[in-house]
Amino acid sequence: MKLTVWTYEGPPHVGAMRVATGMTGLHYVLHAPQGDTYADLLFTMIERRNHRPPVTYTTFQARDLGSDTAYLFKDACRDAYERFKPQAIIVGASCTAELIQDDPGGLAESMGLPVPVIALELPSYQRKENFGADETFFQVVRHLAKPMARSERVSCNILGPTGLGFRHRDDITEITALLYDLGVEVNVTAPMGSSPSDIARMGAAHFNVLLYPETGEAAARWCEKNLGQPFTKTVPIGVGATGDFIAEVAKLAGVSPAVDDSRLRLPWYAASVDSTYLTGKRVFLFGDGTHVAAAARIARDEMGFTVCGMGCYNREFARPIRALAKEYGVEALITDDYLEVEAAIEALAPEMILGTQMERHIGKRLGIPCAVISAPVHVQDFPARYSPQMGFEGANVIFDTWVHPLVMGLEEHLLHMFRDDFEFHDAAGASHHGGKATAAPEPDTIADLSISGKKKPENQGADVLVWLADAEKELKKIPFFVRGKARRNTEAYAALKGLQEVSVDTLYEAKAHYAR
Amino acid sequence: MNDHAPLGPGCRDTPVLKERGQREVFCGLTGIIWLHRKMQDAFFLVVGSRTCAHLLQSAAGVMIFAEPRFATAILEEKDLAGLADAQDELDREVARLLARRPDIRQLFLVGSCPSEVIKLDLHRAAERLSIKHAPHVRVLNYSGSGIETTFTQGEDACLASMVPGLRDTDSRELLLVGALPDVVEDQMLGLLRDMGIDNIRCLPARRTDDTLACGPNTVFALTQPFLGDTHAALERRGARHLPAPFPFGEEGTTAWLRVIADEFGVDRATFDRATQAPRARARKAIAAATETLNGKSIFFFPDSQLEIPLARFLTRECGMTAIEIGTPFLHKALTGPDLDLIPAGPTISEGQDVDLQLDRARAARPDLTVCGLGLANPLEAEGLTTKWAIELVFTPVHFYEQAGDLAALFARPLRRRALLKHGASA
Ligand code: SF4
Ligand code: SF4
Numbered sequence: 001m002k003l004t005v006w007t008y009e010g011p012p013h014v015g016a017m018r019v020a021t022g023m024t025g026l027h028y029v030l031h032a033p034q035g036d037t038y039a040d041l042l043f044t045m046i047e048r049r050n051h052r053p054p055v056t057y058t059t060f061q062a063r064d065l066g067s068d069t070a071y072l073f074k075d076a077c078r079d080a081y082e083r084f085k086p087q088a089i090i091v092g093a094s095c096t097a098e099l100i101q102d103d104p105g106g107l108a109e110s111m112g113l114p115v116p117v118i119a120l121e122l123p124s125y126q127r128k129e130n131f132g133a134d135e136t137f138f139q140v141v142r143h144l145a146k147p148m149a150r151s152e153r154v155s156c157n158i159l160g161p162t163g164l165g166f167r168h169r170d171d172i173t174e175i176t177a178l179l180y181d182l183g184v185e186v187n188v189t190a191p192m193g194s195s196p197s198d199i200a201r202m203g204a205a206h207f208n209v210l211l212y213p214e215t216g217e218a219a220a221r222w223c224e225k226n227l228g229q230p231f232t233k234t235v236p237i238g239v240g241a242t243g244d245f246i247a248e249v250a251k252l253a254g255v256s257p258a259v260d261d262s263r264l265r266l267p268w269y270a271a272s273v274d275s276t277y278l279t280g281k282r283v284f285l286f287g288d289g290t291h292v293a294a295a296a297r298i299a300r301d302e303m304g305f306t307v308c309g310m311g312c313y314n315r316e317f318a319r320p321i322r323a324l325a326k327e328y329g330v331e332a333l334i335t336d337d338y339l340e341v342e343a344a345i346e347a348l349a350p351e352m353i354l355g356t357q358m359e360r361h362i363g364k365r366l367g368i369p370c371a372v373i374s375a376p377v378h379v380q381d382f383p384a385r386y387s388p389q390m391g392f393e394g395a396n397v398i399f400d401t402w403v404h405p406l407v408m409g410l411e412e413h414l415l416h417m418f419r420d421d422f423e424f425h426d427a428a429g430a431s432h433h434g435g436k437a438t439a440a441p442e443p444d445t446i447a448d449l450s451i452s453g454k455k456k457p458e459n460q461g462a463d464v465l466v467w468l469a470d471a472e473k474e475l476k477k478i479p480f481f482v483r484g485k486a487r488r489n490t491e492a493y494a495a496l497k498g499l500q501e502v503s504v505d506t507l508y509e510a511k512a513h514y515a516r
Numbered sequence: 517m518n519d520h521a522p523l524g525p526g527c528r529d530t531p532v533l534k535e536r537g538q539r540e541v542f543c544g545l546t547g548i549i550w551l552h553r554k555m556q557d558a559f560f561l562v563v564g565s566r567t568c569a570h571l572l573q574s575a576a577g578v579m580i581f582a583e584p585r586f587a588t589a590i591l592e593e594k595d596l597a598g599l600a601d602a603q604d605e606l607d608r609e610v611a612r613l614l615a616r617r618p619d620i621r622q623l624f625l626v627g628s629c630p631s632e633v634i635k636l637d638l639h640r641a642a643e644r645l646s647i648k649h650a651p652h653v654r655v656l657n658y659s660g661s662g663i664e665t666t667f668t669q670g671e672d673a674c675l676a677s678m679v680p681g682l683r684d685t686d687s688r689e690l691l692l693v694g695a696l697p698d699v700v701e702d703q704m705l706g707l708l709r710d711m712g713i714d715n716i717r718c719l720p721a722r723r724t725d726d727t728l729a730c731g732p733n734t735v736f737a738l739t740q741p742f743l744g745d746t747h748a749a750l751e752r753r754g755a756r757h758l759p760a761p762f763p764f765g766e767e768g769t770t771a772w773l774r775v776i777a778d779e780f781g782v783d784r785a786t787f788d789r790a791t792q793a794p795r796a797r798a799r800k801a802i803a804a805a806t807e808t809l810n811g812k813s814i815f816f817f818p819d820s821q822l823e824i825p826l827a828r829f830l831t832r833e834c835g836m837t838a839i840e841i842g843t844p845f846l847h848k849a850l851t852g853p854d855l856d857l858i859p860a861g862p863t864i865s866e867g868q869d870v871d872l873q874l875d876r877a878r879a880a881r882p883d884l885t886v887c888g889l890g891l892a893n894p895l896e897a898e899g900l901t902t903k904w905a906i907e908l909v910f911t912p913v914h915f916y917e918q919a920g921d922l923a924a925l926f927a928r929p930l931r932r933r934a935l936l937k938h939g940a941s942a
Pocket of ligand 1 (some may be wrong): 033034036096565567568569571628630662881
């Protein structure tokens with residue numbers, strides 16, 4: 001039993017839904033109670049889809065338990081076929097149906113439906129959403145794709161994009177165009193955008209481009225083995241990775257790696273003087289393994305940040321992320337418990353978080369700016385505008401997205417200079433953010449809000465550290481976006497020196513001590 | 517007594533279309549999202565699966581990310597293997613939780629489909645834990661599972677679980693039942709006090725209240741139409757129900773108050789003095805939205821179980837025509853007075869077969885469709901204007917001062933569609 005408040009991943013059948021909802025002509029018959037239909041809203045509300053996910057839920061009730069649920073499943077299957085006339089059906093159980101052991105796969109196969117029926121085994125009590133998507137796509141490919149003659153012109157399949165994926169819609173457009181520029185045609189993009197008949201002709205491609213290992217790697221490996229299609233290993237997020245990806249594709253396709261990269265602006269934007277203030281900003285990275293790995297490289301090599309911590313929530317990627325963290329000289333945090341992530345961020349006190357929607361909220365509570373780099377994401381992360389993460393335009397988008405939460409370069413200087421100006425004082429916040437800025441909450445408040453239970457005892461006895469009034473006043477003069485760090489550094493320094501009072505001198509001694 | 521008697525026969529005896537197919541409704545766990553805000557010293561611990569945790573997270577969105585007083589104890593493979601373990605694990609998790617949340621006075625163990633199917637006895641667990649953590653924390657249990665409860669029935673199950681713990685009393689008391697936002701509850705109490713009715717208690721109370729009592733001289737009124745089990749539990753304790761239309765809109769609120777006033781012998785003049793001004797305000801506020809709603813048709817998918825009283829409000833006070841009123845369950849002892857007031861005509865349906873119902877809605881092309889979040893955007897993309905039902909349980913909509921807001925909730929989608937010049941194709 002594990003206590004959970006917020007989860008990074010849903011159950012595995014939601015992963016299967018992401019595959020089915022991304023596709024056309026595929027229907028999912030899910031043995032599940034009525035409440036599980038909530039998952040539809042992920043697609044219709046958060047992703048704003050204009051159609052219902054192609055899912056029929058059996059919605060069995062307590063009174064059906066016993067003999068009736070199997071009939072219910074068969075009826076639902078038959079009705080779904082009659083109504084939607086899909087090219088193929090996937091069937092499976094949610095967590096509750098797994099316990100009643102009706103064997104949806106066996107039941108559906110015995111019905112003699114005139115289309116392929118693909119049974120999914122998704123262990124709800126062991127695995128999660130990404131596994132569910134990966135496994136479902138793999139099963140669909142395994143059942144439908146066949147070896148066949150290669151296309152005349154060099155072509156590839158794009159593997160991995162799903163419904164509800166972070167920027168998958170725009171990544172596909174960007175990478176399809178990039179491949180076209182390289183002289184490579186896209187045979188099939190799947191699962192998102194494909195139908196079962198498209199899957200059946202995947203074998204015509206010369207190789208595969210794996211954009212999202214989380215949801216497409218099992219299928220890519222199967223294709224490599226059974227269709228003789230090698231697949232790309234670099235995920236083209238960031239300038240360096242996009243370059244490596246181009247080289248990889250050029251080699252697989254036997255084409256020249258020369259492409260017009262005049263649209264790429266990140267390198268110049270990062271080099272221009274206004275970006276000097278980004279130097280060494282301490283960032284904490286958290287998300288799915290693939291996006292975190294890509295973000296680490298961008299953060300250090302392309303933005304000039306300092307990566308002060310990283311981690312991922314999908315254990316499947318624990319090993320590569322641990323290795324990467326070692327290379328960056330930090331410790332990897334592999335967990336799906338957001339309280340642990342919050343505690344790590346609080347302890348590290350980064351200047352910015354690159355994370356998921358969970359970290360956005362952690363950042364809000366701790367007063368640390370945050371940009372989103374990975375699923376899970378919310379409605380605002382499905383923007384109307386073209387906004388890829390991959391390829392040249394993806395790099396440009398990332399530069400803008402990561403810089404946006406920060407106070408702008410020149411503004412940062414002005415805030416330091418005129419911090420006592422009555423109009424310019426720091427509660428005004430960054431000028432390009434709407435609304436009323438609020439200063440970072442004081443550390444004590446944070447501890448109180450936190451449900452991680454690390455509340456400080458009311459009476460700390462002799463260990464208590466007192467901020468003298470002058471020092472407290474001086475601290476207030478420090479701009480809000482560095483005040484939390486200044487307070488923590490000063491307190492750490494005082495503890496180091498065994499001090500019981502913080503004076504203005506302590507504050508500046510600490511500043512000198514931690515200067516870099 | 518009624519100012520607006522029905523013009524013809526109402527809908528109480530309309531034959532009901534009973535459907536038993538795929539439902540597209542949340543389960544009872546959803547109620548936790550508003551209950552945990554209402555009961556400020558209560559914690560809701562769902563014993564369930566990753567799906568249950570994901571449902572709560574998705575239904576709550578991120579709007580209440582700050583410090584929720586709920587969590588899910590996710591069952592894992594090893595818990596499913598041996599049941600004795602699961603009880604021990606639960607004890608451990610609860611002890612840990614209560615240690616870090618000393619402010620918690622009431623803990624609800626909430627059953628889910630998986631815990632019901634493996635027959636994890638949460639009642640026994642609650643009794644054992646109550647003894648262990650007495651007197652500081654009381655531990656109760658109920659089921660919010662999707663195989664037993666639909667959406668708002670979770671609140672019903674929760675409140676019903678509190679009834680056996682009420683103290684016995686012989687004194688004459690009025691118990692008002694249903695979770696309302698504090699500001700609305702205060703308005704309600706204010707109106708009744710102005711009529712000279714004191715000795716009122718609310719279930720649920722904002723904070724654990726050991727003086728809440730029930731007995732043969734208790735009368736109770738429901739503020740929500742989905743409280744069937746709570747109603748039965750209170751009657752078993754000897755309390756007497758005051759059936760009335762539900763307090764939505766000016767007419768509903770007046771009728772609801774009138775029933776209580778009659779029970780407590782409030783004279784007409786006092787009643788009028790207390791209600792006149794807010795009634796006039798409510799009428800005025802409703803009139804503003806009625807300009808948009810008048811003459812429009814409406815179709816209800818079954819969702820919050822508020823459908824019948826809302827149909828009454830919209831047809832009688834806002835000039836709308838109901839085509840179909842779908843409700844997850846029809847509980848005539850509770851919604852009968854509302855059904856009486858709805859002019860005959862609409863189809864009344866109970867339960868759901870979502871694809872068939874979508875066919876009916878597409879054929880009828882109502883001006884406004886009330887449905888769940890899963891259906892709203894797809895229907896909008898087909899050119900139907902929708903109102904998501906979940907907002908009705910997350911927004912203050914009861915009593916006079918909210919009557920205008922309630923009407924406006926339905927008017928806004930229509931006004932919006934009229935404003936947007938470029939259609940809704942996606
Ligand atoms: S329907 Fe059952 S399994 Fe699904 S979320 Fe509700 S309680 Fe959990
Ligand atoms: S912002 Fe998110 S949680 Fe709120 S209504 Fe929209 S989709 Fe739901």
